[in-house]
Amino acid sequence: MITSEEVTHYIQNIPPAPAVVRQALDYARAGDLPKAAKCASEDPALRHYLKILVNRPLYGFKNEVSDVSQIFSILGVSATVQTLYNYLLSLLTPKKWELFTLTDHQFYDLQASLSKRWEKILLHLSVNDKELHSAIALIPATIIVCEALFASRKAEVVQLRSVKALDFNTILKRLSGRDLFDLAGEIARTWEMSDKTISLIEGASGLRETLNAEEKTLSQWMHLLLFYELSQSVYVSAGLNEFIDFQIDFVGDIYEPFMQVMA
Amino acid sequence: MRAVVRGRIGVFHLQGFLDGNNAPSFLTIDDIRATEALNVDMLLVSLKKVIFFNKNGLDTFVRLLTNIRIQKHIVVGFCDYDHSKFKAINAFYGNELSFSLFKSEKIAELFVSSNKNESKTVLLYNSDHSQRSAMAIELFDYGHNPVIAQSLNEFEEKRQHPELYYAIIEDTYLGYFGQKVATRVTGNAIIYTISNFLDAEISDTFNIAYHNNSLNVGFRLFIFDAYKVVSMNIHALNFFTKLASAGAEYNATICFVGLTFEKTPQAFKNDLEDAGMLFFDNMEDILKNKELLSDLGGGGGATVKQHRSLNKALVNELPHFIDATVSTIAMMTNAEATRESVKIQTLTVTDSADQVASSIGFYGDLDGLIILIFPRSIAKKACELLIGDANVTDEDILDSLAEFVNIIGGRAKVLLSENKKRLDITLPRTYADVKTLLEIAQDKKGVQVDLNFEGQNFIFFLTR
Numbered sequence: 001m002i003t004s005e006e007v008t009h010y011i012q013n014i015p016p017a018p019a020v021v022r023q024a025l026d027y028a029r030a031g032d033l034p035k036a037a038k039c040a041s042e043d044p045a046l047r048h049y050l051k052i053l054v055n056r057p058l059y060g061f062k063n064e065v066s067d068v069s070q071i072f073s074i075l076g077v078s079a080t081v082q083t084l085y086n087y088l089l090s091l092l093t094p095k096k097w098e099l100f101t102l103t104d105h106q107f108y109d110l111q112a113s114l115s116k117r118w119e120k121i122l123l124h125l126s127v128n129d130k131e132l133h134s135a136i137a138l139i140p141a142t143i144i145v146c147e148a149l150f151a152s153r154k155a156e157v158v159q160l161r162s163v164k165a166l167d168f169n170t171i172l173k174r175l176s177g178r179d180l181f182d183l184a185g186e187i188a189r190t191w192e193m194s195d196k197t198i199s200l201i202e203g204a205s206g207l208r209e210t211l212n213a214e215e216k217t218l219s220q221w222m223h224l225l226l227f228y229e230l231s232q233s234v235y236v237s238a239g240l241n242e243f244i245d246f247q248i249d250f251v252g253d254i255y256e257p258f259m260q261v262m263a
Numbered sequence: 264m265r266a267v268v269r270g271r272i273g274v275f276h277l278q279g280f281l282d283g284n285n286a287p288s289f290l291t292i293d294d295i296r297a298t299e300a301l302n303v304d305m306l307l308v309s310l311k312k313v314i315f316f317n318k319n320g321l322d323t324f325v326r327l328l329t330n331i332r333i334q335k336h337i338v339v340g341f342c343d344y345d346h347s348k349f350k351a352i353n354a355f356y357g358n359e360l361s362f363s364l365f366k367s368e369k370i371a372e373l374f375v376s377s378n379k380n381e382s383k384t385v386l387l388y389n390s391d392h393s394q395r396s397a398m399a400i401e402l403f404d405y406g407h408n409p410v411i412a413q414s415l416n417e418f419e420e421k422r423q424h425p426e427l428y429y430a431i432i433e434d435t436y437l438g439y440f441g442q443k444v445a446t447r448v449t450g451n452a453i454i455y456t457i458s459n460f461l462d463a464e465i466s467d468t469f470n471i472a473y474h475n476n477s478l479n480v481g482f483r484l485f486i487f488d489a490y491k492v493v494s495m496n497i498h499a500l501n502f503f504t505k506l507a508s509a510g511a512e513y514n515a516t517i518c519f520v521g522l523t524f525e526k527t528p529q530a531f532k533n534d535l536e537d538a539g540m541l542f543f544d545n546m547e548d549i550l551k552n553k554e555l556l557s558d559l560g561g562g563g564g565a566t567v568k569q570h571r572s573l574n575k576a577l578v579n580e581l582p583h584f585i586d587a588t589v590s591t592i593a594m595m596t597n598a599e600a601t602r603e604s605v606k607i608q609t610l611t612v613t614d615s616a617d618q619v620a621s622s623i624g625f626y627g628d629l630d631g632l633i634i635l636i637f638p639r640s641i642a643k644k645a646c647e648l649l650i651g652d653a654n655v656t657d658e659d660i661l662d663s664l665a666e667f668v669n670i671i672g673g674r675a676k677v678l679l680s681e682n683k684k685r686l687d688i689t690l691p692r693t694y695a696d697v698k699t700l701l702e703i704a705q706d707k708k709g710v711q712v713d714l715n716f717e718g719q720n721f722i723f724f725l726t727r
Contacts, residue, residue, distance in 0.1 A: 164666055166649075234288075
């Protein structure tokens with residue numbers, strides 16, 4: 001179905017971050033939002049993405065916000081960095097979703113919602129590391145990779161899943177030795193994100209056994225957050241609820257505080 | 264979301280959070296139609312990976328399950344939960360619990376027919392005496408050996424030795440049950456348990472699809488355990504005589520055991536005997552008499568006298584069946600299986616040592632049987648995607664082999680539907696050694712295709 005050669009080919013073809021976005025990221029990470037905004041304004045696609053994203057109902061602005069520097073100042077440093085990564089990821093979205101019945105706007109909403117809720121979680125956990133704030137942006141990469149690798153094999157997967165409850169992540173792992181979270185980690189590596197971020201993304205599968213205490217805690221919260229989002233009606237309809245295996249035992253001990261943070 | 268079908272059970276595997284807002288999104292109209300079309304005896308919703316649910320969320324599935332139960336007379340309910348989820352469901356529905364609850368899928372499997380010859384010893388406790396009795400009766404009717412704890416103390420004491428039991432049944436509840444005639448397999452005989460007064464309802468409660476499947480995959484002896492039958496009317500009599508006529512094509516034998524004629528007209532017995540039914544007083548009279556068992560067809564397939572010959576229609580579709588097999592292997596292993604030879608002959612296995620086999624029957628516009636015989640190592644390799652790389656038992660390999668032939672059957676069904684040929688597939692059957700299979704199939708003529716996979720041969724055999 002899927003060979004390890006295909007997976008390697010996919011990894012080799014992950015595009016590097018465009019120079020403009022890389023520069024905007026550097027400025028944003030350094031806290032210089034005006035320069036980051038100036039840089040981002042040079043890329044019309046990025047400008048358009050930011051305008052669409054920030055004006056989604058989730059952000060709750062009454063009037064349309066269209067100026068990039070205004071958008072960045074509203075978002076603040078961490079959310080700006082996250083948003084720039086979200087944009088990078090949006091460049092990998094397919095022209096047409098085939099495996100999942102998803103629209104680009106629904107995908108952007110998922111990115112935005114994950115980002116906002118991750119902020120709340122990090123606040124609750126008193127985590128200030130900016131790199132870890134951005135890590136959430138790479139979690140939807142699992143969806144994009146899954147779509148890219150399995151879209152042409154939909155019928156085969158349906159047949160396989162009619163006799164065995166196998167998720168895409170397990171199928172990929174068993175066939176190629178790498179899972180969707182490994183590949184999301186590869187994307188993060190290509191975009192030069194920190195090792196800490198990559199470990200966290202990979203740990204969010206809930207399947208890694210070699211995590212230190214901090215990595216484990218953050219991975220647990222990220223895994224549960226992902227399933228909290230994927231249980232929303234729109235993503236259930238899109239088929240996203242069953243694309244990876246929910247590791248219920250992995251998150252059992254953070255369920256109560258998680259629900260308090262989400263309330 | 265579609266239910267995963269394993270044996271005679273369909274299961275919806277939900278994940279994450281389940282409430283009134285998102286629950287309807289799990290089931291599209293197509294999903295509901297596909298569920299209604301399933302040929303299963305039990306339909307369950309697994310709560311294993313549901314971290315949160317409320318009553319509104321469950322209600323969506325309860326409505327679907329209730330409709331299916333009413334339409335198809337099958338057992339429906341929830342499974343795979345812990346004690347707190349069990350308590351929550353009971354609190355939500357209280358006395359209105361019209362569905363069943365099984366603590367695990369493994370426990371649920373004990374309450375449905377399978378074509379495995381297995382009697383499991385299970386420890387059973389329920390504080391409700393009527394539930395405890397109902398479960399014990401069902402388990403017994405399905406051929407198992409329930410050890411019933413009469414008190415909580417006794418249960419706690421007995422459960423200290425879990426190694427003695429296949430499963431420990433607690434936090435389980437039987438809703439509307441006994442809607443299907445209980446079925447069990449003993450050796451090569453299939454035993455149906457019937458009870459009370461038999462009337463026209465028997466045609467709803469008797470699983471005719473399962474019976475036809477069993478005929479197709481080679482079972483030849485069917486026994487009605489009728490100790491608990493009080494009497495029957497003309498509609499039930501008609502049903503049994505038709506069943507006997509249909510079985511005659513396969514040279515099947517149908518027996519009644521323990522049926523008394525105190526309240527049933529003697530003329531009915533004559534009619535049933537005319538139709539070819541046999542009557543015995545005790546089950547042991549058949550099961551412990553090897554010679555008789557063999558004569559009746561329960562000792563294997565060797566006694567089958569009438570062979571259904573291979574026909575042109577089936578041979579014409581051979582490429583589709585081979586394609587389905589080869590493409591399934593390619594899908595599951597990323598490796599190619601190549602055809603070595605194709606011959607019309609009786610099934611010939613040169614080296615039966617350390618081989619496993621599986622078969623799946625099909626019926627509809629075409630009928631026949633696909634048999635696959637693999638060296639054990641190849642079977643494991645072919646099923647690696649289903650099994651994973653963990654250490655696996657022989658039973659795991661056989662279970663996966665059943666899933667594997669199920670996929671092949673499903674693919675053949677799809678390929679043939681493109682030629683406007685409609686097929687239904689039977690339950691797969693697996694064989695831990697080839698000897699039992701050969702008893703059933705060695706005299707049958709069919710198309711034998713020797714295939715090579717990673718340097719080792721395996722056999723594809725298509726017959727009727």
